[in-house]
Amino acid sequence: MSKNIMRTPEEKEKLVLEMINNGYGFHTMSKKHDISKSVLSKWYYSYKEKGIEGLKSNTGKHKSLSTGLHLKKPKNKIEELELELMKKDIEIARLKKGYMVKGVGAEKEFVTTFDKNTK
Template sequence: MTNKKLFHLYSDDEKFSIVQDHINNRLSIRACATKYKVAVTSIVMWLRSYRLHGKEGLKSQIGRKRGSGKGRPLGTFKPKTTIEELEKENIKLQIEIERLKKGYLVKGVGAKKVFISINNKNFKSLND
């Protein structure tokens, strides 16, 4: 049984004290990481953000919008018309007919797709 470390969201003050301990006491990043039980990459990111933006850079970005133009703009989802839905279903049925002509069925989706032979033949031996 493995001991998984639970996710811990560090507050701005905790981040600031860790960064200050690294800077003031001239601790290495690895020593700081083992002392506070924090990932090395987290400390590196906090230091970079602190050097660029000061204490404001250590504020949590969770739940904030990253910038303008990110994500899908509101109101851009276009519902399909009945004609488009029927055309899509028609294409799916044509594909299924072609597979049945070749002698196999398809079960599943994506990586879990399984080809089942109708004629009990090896697929490599099928020429058509």
């Protein structure tokens, strides 16, 4: 089996349509194109459910809940309080791990809160 070949959504769609139009199973397509059956299965069901959009890779594109907290503008009082709570939760988690953040952007610096010599 070939390994870690990134295919475009169009290439994936072409393979899925070949499988559908010719009535090939996962095993046949797997042997023919040297692709894992599980990968073909994932593409097939993603294509059936969402079309070509389902075949787009999401690798490295997931956003965390805290992405851009300092840029987000709350629309109402509830959102403002939720944003403040999220910032406090992040600060508490950092303190538990033993560091604080000083500065913002390129000037951001992570400072440990524990002394190196704990004796």
